[in-house]
Amino acid sequence: MQSSRPVPVRRTSRLPRGARRLQLLQAAQEVFVAHGFHAAAMDDIADRAGVSKPVLYQHFPGKRELYLALLEQQVTELTDRVREAMAGTQDNRDRVHGAVGAYFDFVDAEGGAYRLVFESDLRNDDEVRALVDRGNRACVEAVAEVIAGDTGSSPEQAHLLASGLTGLAETSARWWLAQKGTLPREEAVSLMSSLAWRGISRFPRVEGEPATG
Amino acid sequence: MQSSRPVPVRRTSRLPRGARRLQLLQAAQEVFVAHGFHAAAMDDIADRAGVSKPVLYQHFPGKRELYLALLEQQVTELTDRVREAMAGTQDNRDRVHGAVGAYFDFVDAEGGAYRLVFESDLRNDDEVRALVDRGNRACVEAVAEVIAGDTGSSPEQAHLLASGLTGLAETSARWWLAQKGTLPREEAVSLMSSLAWRGISRFPRVEGEPATG
DNA sequence: GCGGCCGGTGACCCGCCGGTAACATCCTCC
DNA sequence: GGAGGATGTTACCGGCGGGTCACCGGCCGC
Numbered sequence: 001m002q003s004s005r006p007v008p009v010r011r012t013s014r015l016p017r018g019a020r021r022l023q024l025l026q027a028a029q030e031v032f033v034a035h036g037f038h039a040a041a042m043d044d045i046a047d048r049a050g051v052s053k054p055v056l057y058q059h060f061p062g063k064r065e066l067y068l069a070l071l072e073q074q075v076t077e078l079t080d081r082v083r084e085a086m087a088g089t090q091d092n093r094d095r096v097h098g099a100v101g102a103y104f105d106f107v108d109a110e111g112g113a114y115r116l117v118f119e120s121d122l123r124n125d126d127e128v129r130a131l132v133d134r135g136n137r138a139c140v141e142a143v144a145e146v147i148a149g150d151t152g153s154s155p156e157q158a159h160l161l162a163s164g165l166t167g168l169a170e171t172s173a174r175w176w177l178a179q180k181g182t183l184p185r186e187e188a189v190s191l192m193s194s195l196a197w198r199g200i201s202r203f204p205r206v207e208g209e210p211a212t213g
Numbered sequence: 214m215q216s217s218r219p220v221p222v223r224r225t226s227r228l229p230r231g232a233r234r235l236q237l238l239q240a241a242q243e244v245f246v247a248h249g250f251h252a253a254a255m256d257d258i259a260d261r262a263g264v265s266k267p268v269l270y271q272h273f274p275g276k277r278e279l280y281l282a283l284l285e286q287q288v289t290e291l292t293d294r295v296r297e298a299m300a301g302t303q304d305n306r307d308r309v310h311g312a313v314g315a316y317f318d319f320v321d322a323e324g325g326a327y328r329l330v331f332e333s334d335l336r337n338d339d340e341v342r343a344l345v346d347r348g349n350r351a352c353v354e355a356v357a358e359v360i361a362g363d364t365g366s367s368p369e370q371a372h373l374l375a376s377g378l379t380g381l382a383e384t385s386a387r388w389w390l391a392q393k394g395t396l397p398r399e400e401a402v403s404l405m406s407s408l409a410w411r412g413i414s415r416f417p418r419v420e421g422e423p424a425t426g
Numbered sequence: 427g428c429g430g431c432c433g434g435t436g437a438c439c440c441g442c443c444g445g446t447a448a449c450a451t452c453c454t455c456c
Numbered sequence: 457g458g459a460g461g462a463t464g465t466t467a468c469c470g471g472c473g474g475g476t477c478a479c480c481g482g483c484c485g486c
Contacts, residue, residue, distance in 0.1 A: 255445080
């Protein structure tokens with residue numbers, strides 16, 4: 001009963017520029033996450049998007065720039081989550097719980113995009129290194145500010161402590177992800193935030209903060 | 214006054230096989246550390262050793278194998294340091310201090326070889342990933358054993374806690390290295406081991422261990 | 427209904443780099 | 457003092473993959 005027009009369902013009908021760009025980013029992310037930067041070929045990405053290679057170059061100047069666009073997204077994603085966790089409360093115990101949770105959520109996000117940030121195989125590229133470092137420093141800074149404010153630590157000490165705590169969160173989140181299934185998220189987050197909190201609370205001297213279980 | 218024999222001081226006189234092999238490993242490590250696996254060319258390594266490329270292939274079957282040999286050295290180096298720190302005392306506070314110190318020393322070793330382990334850009338290679346993971350797990354395991362023994366934690370909890378502590382040590386060590394000069398090693402290690410110890414001591418329930426300042 | 431243009435394609439180019447083949451040199455040992 | 461086997465060298469190959477060129481086709485406005 002329908003018109004029997006041939007229209008043989010092109011694998012991916014033509015897309016307006018904006019939509020195509022998003023689809024390409026999606027495809028590129030999947031490939032980069034799965035294989036890393038070096039093992040990912042532009043042909044792979046184009047194939048994954050059901051499109052030919054020149055289309056990629058109509059939207060991005062090169063492989064590296066495509067990668068950088070995705071990386072920046074994820075770096076921003078993580079730093080936002082961490083900053084929100086730190087700014088969202090005045091209770092330091094909650095801050096720790098929230099920040100640890102932020103790392104767990106980031107790592108657990110659909111698609112494994114965290115790999116771009118934590119397992120990039122292009123860190124020898126100056127721009128990539130700068131981007132990743134900037135994200136790291138932003139997270140450390142957010143934590144260090146509170147530490148410096150609430151303890152007698154020097155800025156150098158506060159930053160070192162903060163880097164340790166972010167490392168604790170990142171590493172345990174990744175461990176939990178790898179062992180997924182053995183511990184529910186909430187239990188893992190609670191466990192690790194307890195560890196972090198017991199460590200950092202009442203450091204050198206706190207300005208009046210109850211200890212916690 | 215000397216004999217005017219031409220003998221134009223060969224850049225590197227011939228070497229017996231064993232010595233050459235060591236020299237090549239050294240040169241390769243320098244190049245891999247400086248540029249990572251992908252950006253390092255076999256020609257670079259050969260040049261660095263003052264030798265031509267085929268010599269490399271007389272000693273190693275390929276670039277990947279050369280890299281793996283170096284990587285394994287460093288993985289072993291780290292796990293040995295950590296295991297020694299855990300086995301070298303019965304005092305858990307000392308264990309924490311020693312283990313944190315192990316990470317700091319590893320990261321601070323001449324040549325920056327730690328990058329092979331912590332910043333490898335070949336983790337998408339199965340064998341590389343397996344090697345790095347094995348090292349990580351060995352460190353986590355060494356720490357988790359003590360935690361599981363001295364607290365009421367389940368094995369899963371103990372391993373998660375241990376992974377967090379190793380992450381704390383690794384990340385803070387690398388931060389300290391990057392900021393080198395602002396804090397002396399002993400102060401940094403003491404600070405971070407205090408943080409870790411305050412966190413982990415008296416976890417769920419310890420079997421009788423004094424808290425520490 | 428047709429010209430232009432936007433979105434898309436197949437085929438190609440070429441530089442880099444891992445890996446090798448063929449040849450040179452020197453040291454040893456008899 | 458010369459055969460033989462290490463040790464090294466020069467010159468080359470081949471393919472992988474990033475990046476581009478010339479071309480196609482259908483839809484839109486006149």
